[in-house]
Amino acid sequence: xxxxxxxxxxxxxxxxxxxxxxxxxxxxxxxxxxxxxxxxxxxxxxxxxxxxxxxxxxxxxxxxxxxxxxxxxxxxxxxxxxxxxxxxxxxxxxxxxxxxxxxxxxxxxxxxxxxxxxxxxxxxxxxxxxxxxxxxxxxxxxxxxxxxxxxxxxxxxxxxxxxxxxxxxxxxxxxxxxxxxxxxxxxxxxxxxxxxxxxxxxxxxxxxxxxxxxxxxxxxxxxxxxxxxxxxxxxxxxxxxxxxxxxxx
Amino acid sequence: xxxxxxxxxxxxxxxxxxxxxxxxxxxxxxxxxxxxxxxxxxxxxxxxxxxxxxxxxxxxxxxxxxxx
Numbered sequence: 001x002x003x004x005x006x007x008x009x010x011x012x013x014x015x016x017x018x019x020x021x022x023x024x025x026x027x028x029x030x031x032x033x034x035x036x037x038x039x040x041x042x043x044x045x046x047x048x049x050x051x052x053x054x055x056x057x058x059x060x061x062x063x064x065x066x067x068x069x070x071x072x073x074x075x076x077x078x079x080x081x082x083x084x085x086x087x088x089x090x091x092x093x094x095x096x097x098x099x100x101x102x103x104x105x106x107x108x109x110x111x112x113x114x115x116x117x118x119x120x121x122x123x124x125x126x127x128x129x130x131x132x133x134x135x136x137x138x139x140x141x142x143x144x145x146x147x148x149x150x151x152x153x154x155x156x157x158x159x160x161x162x163x164x165x166x167x168x169x170x171x172x173x174x175x176x177x178x179x180x181x182x183x184x185x186x187x188x189x190x191x192x193x194x195x196x197x198x199x200x201x202x203x204x205x206x207x208x209x210x211x212x213x214x215x216x217x218x219x220x221x222x223x224x225x226x227x228x229x230x231x232x233x234x235x236x237x238x239x240x241x242x243x244x245x246x247x248x249x
Numbered sequence: 250x251x252x253x254x255x256x257x258x259x260x261x262x263x264x265x266x267x268x269x270x271x272x273x274x275x276x277x278x279x280x281x282x283x284x285x286x287x288x289x290x291x292x293x294x295x296x297x298x299x300x301x302x303x304x305x306x307x308x309x310x311x312x313x314x315x316x317x
Contacts (some may be wrong), residue, residue: 003251004305004315015310019287020263024309180269180303213263220263 007031020220033191050092051125069100072107088115111168111202129215164240170202172240176209178224251300256312262287266304
């Protein structure tokens with residue numbers, strides 16, 4: 001009996017991510033959700049700019065590459081032109097929370113029926129570890145070598161909390177992938193985000209706290225521990241909005 | 250007994266699977282190098298494997314297949 005194998009929606013292409021980067025885990029969780037819902041044939045993914053810019057090579061469904069930050073806008077167009085398709089975007093924090101803030105906020109406010117997987121690793125990975133909008137106060141990066149100074153650079157953006165103030169979104173949850181228990185919870189959240197779209201419920205965003213061992217300057221093991229010690233206290237895990245569940249009460 | 254299969258050439262030697270294994274079944278092969286130039290993971294103690302698939306759950310590159 002096979003207990004675990006690569007999901008069909010994930011391609012055989014070797015991933016270009018650094019050793020120990022949790023992008024691979026999140027890719028797999030998305031592919032598992034697509035497999036379990038049986039929607040591979042009608043799924044269209046939107047790849048971002050950032051470390052996951054080549055995500056189109058790693059999924060077996062149709063994929064489109066969007067300009068930096070514009071993935072929710074492209075997803076809106078695809079979903080409105082092809083309402084039967086299942087459209088998801090896969091974006092990092094530099095893409096979704098920085099240059100793409102407008103697209104993110106307005107697609108949420110319009111309650112577009114799309115699924116967004118938001119990977120938050122508190123740093124710009126692909127460009128070499130510069131400070132991102134989600135970089136923690138005091139965190140050392142290439143452009144904040146003495147730690148993020150909040151007097152000068154302001155405070156991090158908590159995307160789930162920010163979007164939860166809007167009436168539009170259907171489902172917002174923050175999860176992490178730094179241990180087996182959190183990965184199982186992340187899988188449930190990602191599957192639910194896709195299920196919501198299949199049922200036509202509307203905008204679903206899952207924020208996944210991820211690690212960046214290379215740019216944080218740590219071993220993969222230490223990076224996972226750093227998530228527990230620093231990231232999760234600042235970005236608490238949990239469901240920030242679930243409109244259908246609230247209405248059912 | 251559970252059976253583990255590795256796509257060794259895709260392994261990047263991050264060691265996350267080694268740390269998460271409750272039975273210490275896995276180790277990085279310090280004497281071997283794969284096509285990417287990493288020390289790949291191998292099962293040093295496969296008879297102890299309980300097939301929990303924690304290693305495969307944690308693997309970022311999806312190289313481990315677990316059968317029971």
